[in-house]
Amino acid sequence: xxxxxxxxxxxxxxxxxxxxxxxxxxxxxxxxxxxxxxxxxxxxxxxxxxxxxxxxxxxxxxxxxxxxxxxxxxxxxxxxxxxxxxxxxxxxxxxxxxxxxxxxxxxxxxxxxxxxxxxxxxxxxxx
Numbered sequence: 001x002x003x004x005x006x007x008x009x010x011x012x013x014x015x016x017x018x019x020x021x022x023x024x025x026x027x028x029x030x031x032x033x034x035x036x037x038x039x040x041x042x043x044x045x046x047x048x049x050x051x052x053x054x055x056x057x058x059x060x061x062x063x064x065x066x067x068x069x070x071x072x073x074x075x076x077x078x079x080x081x082x083x084x085x086x087x088x089x090x091x092x093x094x095x096x097x098x099x100x101x102x103x104x105x106x107x108x109x110x111x112x113x114x115x116x117x118x119x120x121x122x123x124x125x126x127x
Contacts, residue, residue, distance in 0.1 A: 002074065004051040009101055011043070012110035014066065024115050032117045035080060035095050039114060042078045047111065050074035050099055067102035072109065074099045077120075094120040 001008050019025065019040065028036055039046070052075040058067055076099050079092040098116040101109045 002047055002050045005053050007109055009047050009109045009111055015111055018113045022113050035117055036114060038080055039078050046076040046078050046099060050076040066104060068105035069103035072101040072103060074101065096120060
């Protein structure tokens with residue numbers, strides 16, 4: 001559940017394929033690709049702290065069936081640990097993301113993908 005809006009978001013059967021095989025995922029390189037791969041562990045927490053709900057209509061026929069009532073984007077974040085050479089936790093890299101949620105014909109919200117992964121560079125969280 002997204003605490004900011006009390007929206008209940010489900011994990012649908014299409015998430016794994018879209019998460020790993022979307023055009024956005026294929027365009028990722030280096031650290032952002034690694035970050036998306038590791039972010040999957042924190043999906044429940046990312047949904048819980050998401051905010052800034054923005055509606056977008058379907059822009060084509062491709063998703064008329066699976067997102068009959070359009071799309072929502074929420075802003076969220078996650079952090080990945082960074083360890084030093086001795087294996088000790090040194091800091092966390094924090095990433096900002098957009099959660100793409102489809103509003104299905106059954107009236108439910110489903111997480112569809114995680115987009116716009118950007119590393120927060122101004123203040124790494126030191127441990």
